[in-house]
Amino acid sequence: MKTGVNRGSRFTAMLAIALIATSSAFAAAPAPTAVTPELVKKAQQEGKVVFYTSVDVAVAEKVAKRFEARYPGVTAQIERAGSERIFQRLGQEYGSKIYVADVVNTSDAAHFIHWESQGWLAPYVPEDVAKYFPPEHKDADGTYATWRVTLSPIAYNTKLVKPNEAPKSFADLLDPKWKGKIVKAHPGYSGTIVTSTFQVARDLGWDYFEKLSKQSVMQVQSSTEPPKKLAQGERAIMADGNEYNLFLLKEKGAPLEAVYPTEGTPLITSPAAVLKNAPHPNAARLFQSYLFSAEAQQLLIDAGGLRSVHAQTKEKAGRTPLSKIKVMKDDAAAVEKEVETIKSRYAQYFGV
Amino acid sequence: MALAHFRIDPSKPVLIAFSAFLCALIFLPLSWLVYFSVTDNAGALTPNNFIQLVSDPTLLQPLLTTVQLALGVGLICSLVAPPLAWLVARTDMPLRGWVRVLVTASLVTPPFLGAIAWEILAAPNSGILNQWYRALFDLDPYASLLNIYTRFGLVFAISCYTFPYVFVLVANALDRIPADLEDASAVLGGGAWYTARRVTIPLVLPAILAGTLVALLQAMTLFGSPAILALPAGFHTMTTKIWSLFQYPPKPGLAAAASLPLLLITVVLLRTQHRLLRRRGYSIVGGKHGAPRLLHLGGWKWPAILLCLLVLGSSVLLPYAALIKTAVVKQPGEPLSWANLTLHHIDFVFFEFSATKLALYNTFVLGVLTATLGTALALVIAYLTARQLVWGHRVLGFLATAPIAIPGIVMGVAIFLSYTRPPLVLYGTLWILLLAFLTIELPAGYQQLQSAFRAIHPELEEASRILGANRLQSLWHITAPLLRSGVIATWCFIFIGVIRELSAAILLFTADTKVVSTIIYDLNESGDLGAISVLGLTMLVVTFAVVILANRLPVLGASAPGRS
Incomplete structure (x- = not known):
């Protein structure tokens, strides 16, 4: 595995290059910061970092363990919950002036637009973000960047559905033969599904959801659930859900197969940011730098089943490369504006 | 003469202090609730929340569902629990000691954990029971016998973990009824059925009613089970609807308004209970009496x-078997085999998952503290209302019962609003959870001790006071030992209640104050059934150890073994 963390003698040169690279592109973003021995020392004095994240808990704990091994003396505390729950909790805590979280990550990129407008995020650009992340995956003000990427494809249980009979598109799911056999997650609880519902409704029309709701769909909360229900054999098809749970389950032997619908697959970008009122500001910055390092990004791919937009990472064999998949366009700003409409129209059709 | 006038009864200040604390505890969140229901986001007075509540079908439908749900659960519990309690307390049925142990196991099971277990058992396709059914009759892959994702499935899954409330109250009441009364009936020629109908049943009626009331209200305000079972079934209950009102953008005013009908229903139910019992006296512990025959x-x-096997199989044996299996296999859907066995979930929960230790510790501390304080508080209020000692005792009784009608979620918000501003900034500490649990668990404790007090005739206290003891002394030396089993049962009730509590905790916990129920909920959100099973089984063992210990402790001056 390559290491993307640049330290020591190369630091000054890197900083200079990064400075030039970013200052032309993003006027408001701060200069990229490398991990210096001084930062590590200060982080060690703080001793701890608290990470609010919506990534699968086993993946989060793995990242934490790896971080602790790399920077002994700094403990990483994982607070895992669904995206909308994290959004609610952070709002609740900040409303009461309780500052516990250092770094935050959810699957609803619209959250970050909201938090930034509230002034809760600290501008901080890790060196790797400046160097290896494509411009559409970092905020112009330098407050957040896409920590992980996943898709929300269709999938089926290979014991219950033969490959040649499996649906190929969203439109195929409306076939009466799938009635009572579909599971899907809920936009009221999952950030991933808010995003995917927005993209599908935009590209196929709300009409699609109205018809889908007549298929006696089993409704679950988190986007991590449909792949698990599929693996248990509770339903044969999932209409949406996390691609990364599909990969992880499939690689453990579960009878699952992903389908990338012909209309395009919803693309879920999941940013991470340092909070302005982080109780451990240096540990927070060190952790944020680690999250975006090639090492952590590769870990997300290998152990987490996720996608990375870090230029130095390699896709895992056996998974369809992101470049081969037709994806729908993500648009966090539009989601932020329309989130209430998305949830109420959805509830109108599905009854919950 | 003048001297007698100046003799101070030390019980008065104690009673007043307790009453004042209770008022603060209940009134503060309740007034925030009312304030939020009648104001808009800017704080201006508005009737809009209530207008929306009665005009919006997406709010009315859940209310209707909730009432049906509560009635269904109340009915099942009142039909199943009293016969079971009678069998255990009054007959020579074999294994009746085990029945008590298993009912306790069902009582200590958080309803949401039970709901998860029933998902594993009776989900239409992957449910273990349905798999057996298909294998047994060689049916096609989509045939199913049971479907837990239905209205009846939800009523069933809630009843499994609510009937113990009725059982424990009725069994305790039966334990307290002196055999003399039943013997008298038998001596006078009453047959077994006649005695049951004219003596035993009327004597335990308050306990049955109180228990059914608790079961009904629990069902009405429960959040975890509907959140797990109702959403896949495609409907909302009032509590899941209220929860969804706190999703972004939050509508606390509407949520507060939506919880007030539940409060209203409780008031009506309590009035009915009061009217039903008003004209009768139920003091059964007077002087000496023999052991029941x-x-x-x-x-x-x-x-x-x-019958016992059917009830306990549904609520304890099958669900825990399913949890044990899920804890040790890789895929919950796969059959049990050597190749499928794994220690991964156990290893994950105890060595990888960083939240486990902290959550266990917090839950334990909160359970013990809440149970101790809550029992003391409930004891004083039950005493005051049973003996009608202070003016306004009825209000006191109502206050102690009111929180049961407020969904834990709304109570969580009300408590959040109350204790996040000066002078009491408690959010982020265990104190706010302690206050929340105390408020939420008080009604169950109060109901329990109230029915215990009702059974003890004041003549015993009066005798003690005539002999020169003051009120506190006679309480401590006479009433307390008589109440011992009731008090210990209450302590355990509250402790268990804290273990089961999810809906308020889910809004009030922070990184450092997480409890086991909240981490189980978070794990369920992402479908980690193996880890949930390991945590759930751990909780069962810890709770059982505490309950057994509590029953062995030589408290309240009695060395007799506890009876519950």
Whole structure:
């Protein structure tokens, strides 16, 4: 595995290059910061970092363990919950002036637009973000960047559905033969599904959801659930859900197969940011730098089943490369504006 | 003469202090609730929340569902629990000690954990019972016998973990009824059925009513089970609807308004209970009495055992078997085999998952503190209302019962609003959870001790006071020992209640104050059934250890073993 963390003698040169690279592109973003021995020392004095994240808990704990091994003396505390729950909790805590979280990550990129407008995020650009992340995956003000990427494809249980009979598109799911056999997650609880519902409704029309709701769909909360229900054999098809749970389950032997619908697959970008009122500001910055390092990004791919937009990472064999998949366009700003409409129209059709 | 006038009864200040604390505890969140229901986001007075509540079908439908749900659960519990309690307390049915142990196991099971277990058992396709059914009759892959994702499935899954409230109250009441009364009936020529109908049932009626009331209200305000079972079934209950009102963008005013009908229903139910019991006296512990005589069941013991097996199989044996299996296999859907066995979930929960230790510690501390404080508080209020000692005792009784009608979620918000501003900034500490649990668990404790007090005639206290003891002394030396089993049962009730509590905790916990129920909920959100099973089983063992210990402790001056 390559290491993307640049330290020591190369630091000054890197900083200079990064400075030039970013200052032309993003006027408001701060200069990229490398991990210096001084930062590590200060982080060690703080001793701890608290990470609010919506990534699968086993993946989060793995990242934490790896971080602790790399920077002994700094403990990483994982607070895992669904995206909308994290959004609610952070709002609740900040409303009461309780500052516990250092770094935050959810699957609803619209959250970050909201938090930034509230002034809760600290501008901080890790060196790797400046160097290896494509411009559409970092905020112009330098407050957040896409920590992980996943898709929300269709999938089926290979014991219950033969490959040649499996649906190929969203439109195929409306076939009466799938009635009572579909599971899907809920936009009221999952950030991933808010995003995917927005993209599908935009590209196929709300009409699609109205018809889908007549298929006696089993409704679950988190986007991590449909792949698990599929693996248990509770339903044969999932209409949406996390691609990364599909990969992880499939690689453990579960009878699952992903389908990338012909209309395009919803693309879920999941940013991470340092909070302005982080109780451990240096540990927070060190952790944020680690999250975006090639090492952590590769870990997300290998152990987490996720996608990375870090230029130095390699896709895992056996998974369809992101470049081969037709994806729908993500648009966090539009989601932020329309989130209430998305949830109420959805509830109108599905009854919950 | 003048001297007698100046003699101070030390009980008065104590009673007043307790009453004042209770008022603050209940009134503060309740007034925030009312304030939020009648104001808009800017704080201006508005009737809009209530207008929306009665005009919006997406709010009315859940209310209707909730009432149906509560009635269904109340009905099932009141039909199943009293016969079970009677079999255990009054007959020579074999294994009745085990029945008590298993009912306790069902009581300590958080309803949401039970709901998850029933998902594993009776989900239409992957449910273990449905798999067996298909294998047994060689049916096609989509045939199913049971479907837990239905209205009846939800009523069933809630009843499994609510009937113990009725059982414990009725069994305790039966334990307290002196055999003399039943013997008298028998001596006067009353047959077994006549005695049951005219003596035993009327005497335990308050306990049945109180228990059914608790079961009904629990069902009405429960959040975890509907959140797990109702959403896949495609409907909302009032509590899941209220929860969804706190999703972004939050509508606390509407949520507060939506919780007030539940409060209203409770008031009506409590009034009804009061009216039903008003004209009768139920003091059964007077002087000395003999131990109850056990009815010889003979051949009837087989149907009796079958009934117990059916009830306890549904609420304890099958669900825990499913959890144990899920804890040790890789894929919950796969059959049990050597190749499928794994220690991964156990390893994950105890060594990888960083939240486990902290959550266990917090839950334990909060359970013990809440149970101790809550029992003390409930004891004083039950005493005041049972003996009608202070003016306004009825209000006190109402206040102690009111929180049961407020969904834990709304109570969580009300408490959040109350204790996040000066002078009491408690959010982020265990104190706010302690206050929340205390408020939420008080009604169950109060109901329990109230029915215990009702059964003890004041003549015993009066005798003690005539002999020169003051009120506190006679309480401590006379009433307390008589109440011992009731008090210990209450302590355990509250402790268990804290273990089961999810809906308020989910809004009030922070990184450092997480409890086991909240981490189980978070794990369920992402479908980690293996880890949930390991945590759930751990909780069962810890809770059982605490309950057994509590029953062995030599408190309240009695060395007799506890009876519950």
